[in-house]
Amino acid sequence: MTPALAHLGEDRLIGLLTRRWPRAGGRLRTVALGVGDDCAAIRVPGSRRLLLLKTDAIVEAVHFRPGETPSKIGWKALARCLSDIAAMGGEPDAALVCLAVPPETPLARLRGIYRGLGRCATRFNVALAGGETVRARELSLAITLTGWVAADHMARRSGARPGDALCVTGRLGGSGGGHHLAFEPRLEEAQWLVRHARPSAMMDISDGLASDLPRLCRASGVGARIDPDTIPVRRGATLQQALSEGEDYELLFAIPPSRLRLIRRRWPFHVPVSVIGEITASRGIRPPLGSHGYDHFRKP
Amino acid sequence: MTPALAHLGEDRLIGLLTRRWPRAGGRLRTVALGVGDDCAAIRVPGSRRLLLLKTDAIVEAVHFRPGETPSKIGWKALARCLSDIAAMGGEPDAALVCLAVPPETPLARLRGIYRGLGRCATRFNVALAGGETVRARELSLAITLTGWVAADHMARRSGARPGDALCVTGRLGGSGGGHHLAFEPRLEEAQWLVRHARPSAMMDISDGLASDLPRLCRASGVGARIDPDTIPVRRGATLQQALSEGEDYELLFAIPPSRLRLIRRRWPFHVPVSVIGEITASRGIRPPLGSHGYDHFRKP
Numbered sequence A, B: 001m002t003p004a005l006a007h008l009g010e011d012r013l014i015g016l017l018t019r020r021w022p023r024a025g026g027r028l029r030t031v032a033l034g035v036g037d038d039c040a041a042i043r044v045p046g047s048r049r050l051l052l053l054k055t056d057a058i059v060e061a062v063h064f065r066p067g068e069t070p071s072k073i074g075w076k077a078l079a080r081c082l083s084d085i086a087a088m089g090g091e092p093d094a095a096l097v098c099l100a101v102p103p104e105t106p107l108a109r110l111r112g113i114y115r116g117l118g119r120c121a122t123r124f125n126v127a128l129a130g131g132e133t134v135r136a137r138e139l140s141l142a143i144t145l146t147g148w149v150a151a152d153h154m155a156r157r158s159g160a161r162p163g164d165a166l167c168v169t170g171r172l173g174g175s176g177g178g179h180h181l182a183f184e185p186r187l188e189e190a191q192w193l194v195r196h197a198r199p200s201a202m203m204d205i206s207d208g209l210a211s212d213l214p215r216l217c218r219a220s221g222v223g224a225r226i227d228p229d230t231i232p233v234r235r236g237a238t239l240q241q242a243l244s245e246g247e248d249y250e251l252l253f254a255i256p257p258s259r260l261r262l263i264r265r266r267w268p269f270h271v272p273v274s275v276i277g278e279i280t281a282s283r284g285i286r287p288p289l290g291s292h293g294y295d296h297f298r299k300p
Helices: A010-018 A070-087 A107-123 A187-197 A209-220 A239-244 A257-266 B010-018 B070-087 B107-123 B187-197 B209-220 B239-244 B257-266
Strands: A031-033 A040-043 A049-059 A091-101 A127-135 A140-150 A165-169 A201-205 A223-226 A250-255 A273-280 A284-286 B031-033 B040-043 B049-059 B091-101 B127-135 B140-150 B165-169 B201-205 B223-226 B250-255 B273-280 B284-286
Touching (some): A070 A091, A070 A107, A091 A107, A091 A187, A091 B049, A091 B140, A107 A127, A107 B010, A127 B010, A127 B049, A140 B049, A140 B140, A165 A257, A187 A201, A187 A257, A209 A284, A250 A257, B070 B107, B070 B140, B091 B107, B091 B187, B107 B127, B187 B201, B209 B223, B209 B250, B209 B284
Antiparallel strands (some): A031 A040, A049 A140, A091 A140, A165 A250, A223 A273, B040 B049, B091 B140, B201 B250
C-alpha cells in the first residue's frame, strides 16, 4: 500500500518532494536560499539586495470558516506572507493573488475578501500587482509576495549558536479567539532586529512553538533549553495552547546574550520581547515540549 | 439576489475585484505593469531589467483529469506560467510551488507531479526555489514564476497599431488531444521576436483565439480583421476548435508589416509563424469569431 501523507508529516513530505529539484549550486546560481526557510531568496545581478519570494495559500474550512467575515479572510491571506517576509528581516514589495473559486460564490463575498487584501496591502506598503482567477470546488487564495533584504542583513533559520538567548515577540496561544484573522505581521520589529541587534537565527511562529522551535534548531544543528515559566502566554490561553495551537505569527529568534542589552535599552516597539531559554550544543529540546504543534498532514 | 460569477465572466470579475487596489502611480512606484497583462512587471532599483511575476493554478477536474499521469500534471503547471513569461519576451528565473492536497493522496502521485515539475524546470532553466504545502479537499498546484526582461524589450498586450500584421506561432485547436499536458512554451521564439522583430503587442493564447484576440485588441484600443482561411489549424482539429478550444499556448502578436520580411528571412525555429489578419483602427473583430473562447466562469 502506498504511504499516504497523513502518516508522513509536512516536513518529511516537503523533503521527499523537493530532494531532486534543480536549485542553487549547479548551473542555476540564482537561488541564494531555497527550500527550508521562511522565504526563498534570489540573487539579482547588480544589486546588493536579495529578492525574497514567498507563496502561501489559505483554504476554506482549513484556514478560515465558511461563514467568516470576507475582509478578514483577505487580510489573513496576505498577512501570513508578510509574516514570512518579516522572518527574514525583509521589506515587502509586490503581491500577486491567485483566487480559486467555485462559480456559484456570491460576488459580494469576493469583493469583501479583496477589500481585506487591499487594506492589508495599504497598511504594509504592498503593491498589488496582479494574479489569476481559476474555477475550483473549494475557495482558496494563494498569495505570492516579493520583498527585499540587504544580503548581509538577511535572517535565516540556520545561524543559531550554543549560548545564544532564545527570544519571542508578543504573546503566544489563543490565536483561534480571533488573532489568527487580525494579526499584525512583525515587519518593523524584524527590520529593527536585523539592522540593530543582528539575530543569529530567526523565523516566524506559524505552527506553534513546539513545531517551529525544533525546525530552527534542526536548521542550525543545535538544541535548546526552555524555561516554560518564561513563555509569554496570551491572556485567557493555556501554556499548552501557547506551545501547540499555532497561528501566533510572532518572531522566534536567537541572539548572542551580549546583544540582549541593546534590545532591553533601545527596543522602540510596544510589542514585548521575552527571553524563553537558550540554544545548546546538544540536540533536542529540553524539557520536551510534549505535544506537537500544528502539522498540516499528521494525524493528531 | 447577489450576482454570481457564472453570469459575469472572468475579465469583468477581475476588473471589479481589483478596481481599488493600491498599485502603480501612487506612493508605490514599484509596479511597471499590473493587472491586465500576461505577467506583472516590477521595477528593481539599479537594474535596467524588469522583474516579471506570474502566478497561476491548476485544479484537479478543471485543468487535468483525476486519472492523469502525475508527471504531466507537474509539467503543465509550470509550463503554463512559462508561456506567460514568454508572452512578455522574458527569460524565466525561479519558481515556487504551492501544493494544496487532500491528506489521503498517495505519496507516489505527488512524487510523480514533482518529477514533472522538475523536468520542466530543468528543460527551461528554471530554479525551483521553494513553496508551501497546505491541506485541502481538492488537489491543486499554484505556481509562482519570476522572470526578467530588458525594459525596452518587454512585449505587452497594449501596443498594437492599425495596419500591423497579426501573427500566431504554431497551430491552434485540438489541445485536448494531449497538447495541453505536453506543450513547449514558446520562450526562445518570443525572446527572438522581442530582440529582433519587435512586435508591437504580444500575448499567449491560453483561452482560445476567440477569447484572447479581443483582449489584445481591447488593451491596444484597436480592432482586427481576420482571414479565417489563414488560421493554422492543428491536424485533426476543426476551425471552431482552433478558435475556441483554448490551451494552445502559442504566441499571438502584432507587428508592423515592414518587419514581417525579417521574420520570413531569419526566423530560426521549426515552429511556423502564420499571418492571420491585420489590426484595424475600427474596434471589434471582423468577421466575428462567433463562439466565445474558454471562460473560467461564464456558462456556455
